[in-house]
Amino acid sequence: MLETKDWIKRYFDEATDAVMIFKDDELVVANQIAQDLQTELNLDPAYLIEVADASVKQKFTPTDNCFSCSIRNSMQEISIPITLASDMPHPLNYFLVYHVIDATDHVFSLTLKNRGTIERLDQLAQQRQLNQYVNRAHEEERKHISEDLHDSIAQGVYSAIMGIRRLAEGELADHDIRHITQVIEGQLTDTLAEVKGMALDIRPSVLDNFGLLPALRVLAKRLEENSGTAILVTGNANTDNLSTDVQSVLYRIAQESINNALKHAKATEIDVLLVAHEHFINLEVMDDGSGFDVPSHQQFNGRSLGLMNMNERVKALNGAFSIRSHPGNGTTVTAKFPVTTS
Structure with a gap:
């Protein structure tokens, strides 16, 4: 027991936080x-x-002037930002943490925690959590692709194989051969369309061959045909001087924003605007859908993951990202990047 007390005392004395x-x-x-x-x-x-x-006392109404009494009646712990040595060249920024140890005997602790260290730890914890959700999203996307391959493409190819076997099995009348051939051709055409659609979702070749603006127009046309929602792409931007990474991120932001508007907002019209200014390029995706309360979607959850992922992608390339939305007033997603060379 004495050895345990020595360990506790050593830990207390060597702690990196100031404890009183x-x-x-x-x-x-x-x-x-x-x-x-x-x-x-x-x-x-x-x-x-x-x-x-x-x-x-700013947070609560104490019953008297007793500090420990007001704390005891209010809460177990409180944290307050505080700056020490503010008149020196390098002020010290801390969090002052008050903790009740024994309310009956009026025993409490004050701990000074380095604010910069805590903020860095919070950032690391948030990044780890975001990485977990992004990895989960990637796994969900892989699962979705696997299901498409199995349920749609594999079934289409299998049906075509069965039709070819029928043609090879024996004597068939000419009209039966023509009918089976047409069915096989239809199945393979549908399967080819599915493959092309998956390829476009994963990485559109038009983005690499013709640039961002044509790729956005192709994306809008395809989603407009599938959904029936009007999607208009306008802009005067020359994206030749944009890096491949920035073009890819802008494309994904437009894709995610349009899909969100179609899936969640029930929009009837979506406008995509890509404009180049002297020192930056600006993408806006605006919809007339139901909108949502942005602050309530800032935390980690399935629906907000796409928004957080977009924000992280933009920040990683020194861009700026914002979302403006209110329930009933539609949504505007904006991404801005400095113009850089490839």
Whole structure:
């Protein structure tokens, strides 16, 4: 038991956060980094209590002036941004975390956590979570392609094989041969169309051969024919100076935005605008659909994953991405990139 206490004390003393424990607003114990901060910055622990007290009173209505009492009656823990050494060349940014240890005896801790470290950890955690969802989306896409290959294309080829076997099995009247031949030709034509459609979804050749604007027009025409929704592509942009990566991302954003408008918003008209300015190129996809509440789709979920994926793709190439939408007022998706050479 004594050895365990030594381990706990060593961990407390060597912690990278400054930890101070109080009883009745009096400092009882502080770890080494907290002691160093007090010495180097002439930091008064009572000042930290006042900062936490002021923050609590902004959020709650205390029953009296007792700091620990108001905390005890309100919540177990609170975190407050705080800057120390603000008059020095390199101010220190922290989060001041108040934690109730024993409400009955009025024992609590104040911990100074480096704000930059926490923000970096939060960013890493968010990126890991996003990567998990993106990987899941990729797996879902692979599953969708596999199902299409099995249910549509493989079945079409199998039906054509069965028709060819009928032709090879024996004597058939001329009109039967013509009928079976027409059926096989129809099956193979439909299968070829399915293959071309999948190829366009995966990587349109027109994007590589003719550029972004023609590729967007081909995409709009195909989706318009399939959905019956009017999709208009306009613009004056010369995309020759855009990198292949930027063109690919702009195409995927248009594709995702149009599909979202058709699937979720029940739009009757979609406009795609690609305009080049002196130093940047701007893509806008506007629909007259049902719209949605953007803040409620900022967290990770299946429906918002496509939007988050678009945002991450744009940011990775130094672009800007935004979504404007309100329930009943349609949606506008905008992506802007600086003009760069290939």
